Amino acid sequence: MAxxxxxxxxxxxxxxxxxxxxxxxxxxxxxxxxxxxYLFRGIPQDDTGVILQPSGELGxxxxxxxxxxxxxxxxxxxxxxxxxxxxxxxxLGKLWYEADFYAGLALSVxxxxxxxxxxxxxxxxxxxxxxxxxxxxxxxxxxxxxxxxASVRPYVLLARELDGQADAGSAEGTYLELGAAPGIxxxxxxxxxxxxxxxxxxxxxxxDGDESFGFVSVAGVVTVPLSSGxxxxxxxxxxxxxxxxRLGDRNEAILGxxxxxxxxxxxxxxx
Amino acid sequence: xxxxxxxxxxxxxxxxxxxxxxxxxxxxxEAKDPNPGALTxxxxxxxxxxxxxxxxxxxxxxxAVWPAVDLGFAAFSGEGGLKxxxxxxxxxxxxxxxxxxxxxxxTxxxxxCGKLWYESDFYATxxxxxxxxxxxxxxxxxxxxxxxxxxxxxxxAFKLGVxxxxxxxxxxxxxYALIAQEFDTGANLGQADGGLNKGTYLELGAAPGYxxxxxxxxxxxxxxxxxxxxxxxxxxxxxxxxxxxxxxxIAGIATIPLGGTTNFGSWNIHGxxxxxxxxxxTAFFNSDEDGPRKDQIIGSIGFGFSY
Numbered sequence: 001m002a003x004x005x006x007x008x009x010x011x012x013x014x015x016x017x018x019x020x021x022x023x024x025x026x027x028x029x030x031x032x033x034x035x036x037x038y039l040f041r042g043i044p045q046d047d048t049g050v051i052l053q054p055s056g057e058l059g060x061x062x063x064x065x066x067x068x069x070x071x072x073x074x075x076x077x078x079x080x081x082x083x084x085x086x087x088x089x090x091x092l093g094k095l096w097y098e099a100d101f102y103a104g105l106a107l108s109v110x111x112x113x114x115x116x117x118x119x120x121x122x123x124x125x126x127x128x129x130x131x132x133x134x135x136x137x138x139x140x141x142x143x144x145x146x147x148x149x150a151s152v153r154p155y156v157l158l159a160r161e162l163d164g165q166a167d168a169g170s171a172e173g174t175y176l177e178l179g180a181a182p183g184i185x186x187x188x189x190x191x192x193x194x195x196x197x198x199x200x201x202x203x204x205x206x207x208d209g210d211e212s213f214g215f216v217s218v219a220g221v222v223t224v225p226l227s228s229g230x231x232x233x234x235x236x237x238x239x240x241x242x243x244x245x246r247l248g249d250r251n252e253a254i255l256g257x258x259x260x261x262x263x264x265x266x267x268x269x270x271x
Numbered sequence: 272x273x274x275x276x277x278x279x280x281x282x283x284x285x286x287x288x289x290x291x292x293x294x295x296x297x298x299x300x301e302a303k304d305p306n307p308g309a310l311t312x313x314x315x316x317x318x319x320x321x322x323x324x325x326x327x328x329x330x331x332x333x334x335a336v337w338p339a340v341d342l343g344f345a346a347f348s349g350e351g352g353l354k355x356x357x358x359x360x361x362x363x364x365x366x367x368x369x370x371x372x373x374x375x376x377x378t379x380x381x382x383x384c385g386k387l388w389y390e391s392d393f394y395a396t397x398x399x400x401x402x403x404x405x406x407x408x409x410x411x412x413x414x415x416x417x418x419x420x421x422x423x424x425x426x427x428a429f430k431l432g433v434x435x436x437x438x439x440x441x442x443x444x445x446x447y448a449l450i451a452q453e454f455d456t457g458a459n460l461g462q463a464d465g466g467l468n469k470g471t472y473l474e475l476g477a478a479p480g481y482x483x484x485x486x487x488x489x490x491x492x493x494x495x496x497x498x499x500x501x502x503x504x505x506x507x508x509x510x511x512x513x514x515x516x517x518x519x520x521i522a523g524i525a526t527i528p529l530g531g532t533t534n535f536g537s538w539n540i541h542g543x544x545x546x547x548x549x550x551x552x553t554a555f556f557n558s559d560e561d562g563p564r565k566d567q568i569i570g571s572i573g574f575g576f577s578y
Contacts (some may be wrong), residue, residue: 021306021307021308021309021310022305022306022307022308022310023305023306023307024305024306024534024535024536024578025305025534025535026305026306026312026534026535026536026578028310028312028342030342056340056342058312060535094423096415096417099391099417123388123417125388125391125415125417127419131386232308232309232310232345233308233309233310233344234308234310271308271310
């Protein structure tokens with residue numbers, strides 16, 4: 001259930017290059033990642049077998065212009081997690097552990113700010129968990145114009161469970177994530193996303209009640225484009241990275257360890 | 272309602288998309304092509320009173336909602352004998368409000384009762400276009416059921432079609448033949464009929480129609496047959512008999528474009544009525560309190576999108 005934080009506020013991308021194979025107002029992004037472990041906001045889901053995470057998103061650019069409201073975009077997408085281990089084939093007899101559907105509205109305001117609201121339905125086709133429905137709000141700031149290579153692109157995400165619970169606790173929770181994604185490079189890109197996940201209320205319920213600290217993570221991600229520019233088939237990349245996650249007591253009790261190192265590699269498409 | 276557990280009921284992913292492709296006329300474009308690249312995105316959402324997969328009933332109450340999306344790659348286009356090569360990936364889904372979905376009787380679907388999402392299919396197609404409007408494609412499809420309405424069915428299908436509209440104009444018939452083979456099956460597992468043996472399916476069809484600037488209408492017609500073990504039916508002693516005739520279908524579908532091609536692609540609304548005449552196996556699956564029913568009428572309405 002990791003998609004919301006990645007995709008919360010990204011407006012449908014601007015169009016216009018003469019070499020652009022898709023100058024219209026609809027964009028497609030897709031990815032397929034392979035990872036050794038899946039933690040959703042620090043909550044352990046599976047660290048056995050192989051985990052495949054295919055995803056796809058359509059972005060609709062409703063408005064692009066000047067003034068204080070730079071752009072308005074709508075995003076709809078799906079994110080999936082397929083497991084060969086205990087949360088999938090080995091444990092539940094079916095590969096397809098998770099299917100998330102989301103729809104979001106994203107605004108670019110002023111020179112660098114982004115505001116987004118996203119509704120997400122987290123489903124489990126193999127009945128690994130009960131459906132969770134959530135609305136989230138994301139506020140982001142792109143400081144690259146001001147700070148150049150020193151930019152950190154900070155954001156704040158606030159998510160409220162409407163029905164169902166990620167922690168399978170006694171009450172719907174409210175989640176707060178503070179993060180940043182510093183990085184360098186526009187073609188080959190290296191980024192170092194940092195995240196802190198907190199419970200505002202009832203998001204990390206455990207034996208001792210709700211714990212405020214859920215996790216902190218830092219990662220290194222390398223993205224390598226497969227062409228120097230867009231082709232008729234869009235822009236493709238391969239990417240890979242390593243993430244170190246430090247867990248709170250509640251999530252440690254489930255994982256059986258205080259920390260986890262997650263490796264991943266995948267391909268991406270933008271069209 | 273007897274039929275819904277153990278018996279595979281799946282979707283017409285290819286049929287739905289084919290219907291979209293067939294019924295979408297090349298309307299004059301009011302705007303510059305927003306997507307001159309090699310990728311094409313199509314999507315549909317349809318609402319139906321009844322879902323029959325190749326004549327096999329999938330729900331008895333409520334409605335079915337079919338969201339689908341397809342991504343097409345135009346891998347090659349040229350002039351010689353081979354005109355085009357395309358690759359498609361897609362997903363097709365069926366959401367049910369009735370007895371095989373949100374209103375499930377828990378004795379039928381076990382722990383997955385009450386879940387709307389009855390079916391989710393994934394497919395990949397490699398298609399070739401030749402001169403004279405001839406096309407050939409092969410499709411792998413995995414039919415899965417998120418609410419455990421049936422066990423996963425895996426199938427490979429081959430389709431040969433002819434677009435004779437260049438020769439016949441408005442009288443074009445657009446015939447096709449499709450053969451599908453189930454694989455990776457077991458007794459009562461991984462099969463559309465929930466039968467003993469994996470099945471081989473043959474469909475012969477055509478899609479005559481008429482397109483005008485403001486609307487199009489199509490009359491798809493098809494017959495579904497079992498080449499081998501596709502429409503198995505168990506008798507009172509548990510012995511299975513394969514019935515060759517699965518169903519015959521004829522429909523009328525009207526498609527109305529919504530404003531031509533814009534920077535947001537081409538949108539349409541469409542709707543239609545389909546009549547199915549069922550064989551012995553499919554009539555049994557279509558039983559009600561009066562016993563097997565040989566006829567089924569399906570109404571649908573939806574919208575489509577192509578970019």
